[in-house]
Amino acid sequence: MSVTHNEVASQYERGLGLLLQLALVLHHDLAQSLARDGLTVSRVRVLWELRARGPVLQRELADALDVAPRTMTGIVDGLVATDFVTRQPHPTDRRAALVTLTPRGEATIAAMEADQARFVEILFGGMSEERLACLIDGLEEVLARLRQHGLQLPSASEEESA
Amino acid sequence: MSVTHNEVASQYERGLGLLLQLALVLHHDLAQSLARDGLTVSRVRVLWELRARGPVLQRELADALDVAPRTMTGIVDGLVATDFVTRQPHPTDRRAALVTLTPRGEATIAAMEADQARFVEILFGGMSEERLACLIDGLEEVLARLRQHGLQLPSASEEESA
């Protein structure tokens, strides 16, 4: 019942190939889907951060997305121009601006979450409970391993269900 | 022992969140890693295609990556300028050019594959055989479902082990 070293290595390669394929296709599909709403992956990641953390400094957003401060200026510029966020003055630090969701930004996030229902049906609908649980456990372990190695993690959703 | 509808829906959301997180972090990490070698995700996807399919028309590459023909011109331009590929005349169709790996391109792909060994150790090293097999099964099912729904799939690795 035991497998050889080569078979384990082969499984590793297969797993990596699957993860990369899935990463590229999901990223690509997400980008195309967002483009139809005038959004981009980076801009939506900012919206996700704002939903999770409330108004924050651009510097914090730049750190969270692992981009240069100048890059975040451009991303926020785009979100301001399309009325998803505003820059509010910081109450005590006159250098800083608090990036804040507009009503449109909040409504957009809410709509996107509602929209996910159709997508999860494609991904998981009818999948056995056992297999889904197993997949989730595996994904969580892989993500935990990546975190341990200092790779940057977006906070796409950070519920920590008890 | 059975779960409620709400619990299933919650698992769906959790699964989607994990997949998106993983997609974004892997895409981001891949992009940064490739940048150190003067490559980009799109360019490497072209190299992968060439490795798997041999010399092909730009049009086929554009379809495979789901980008406009003009976009592929730019990607191939970049690969030609950095000596990863060449444009060879098509034997019968004088309009077309066959994009072909250079020795440097082939060597780079080989080196990247060797390099993956360290990465899979981070992702899977020491993971139980059972959990890895389970994760792989789940990923394959999700990918199959995406394929059925017409989403674009890069061919990061297309071994079809019997």
Add this chain to the structure above:
DNA sequence: TATTGTTATACTCTATAACTATA
């Protein structure tokens, strides 16, 4: 007429470097 690939143009993300205003 259809197809391959191009030039032209524009927008976004990304990075580095230098700078201003403020702390």
Add this chain to the structure above:
DNA sequence: TATAGTTATAGAGTATAACAATA
């Protein structure tokens, strides 16, 4: 001196539209 955010500049991916050469 250090920090927040900017202007300036540059390279890459993406898209649409118009065009050339060829099939």
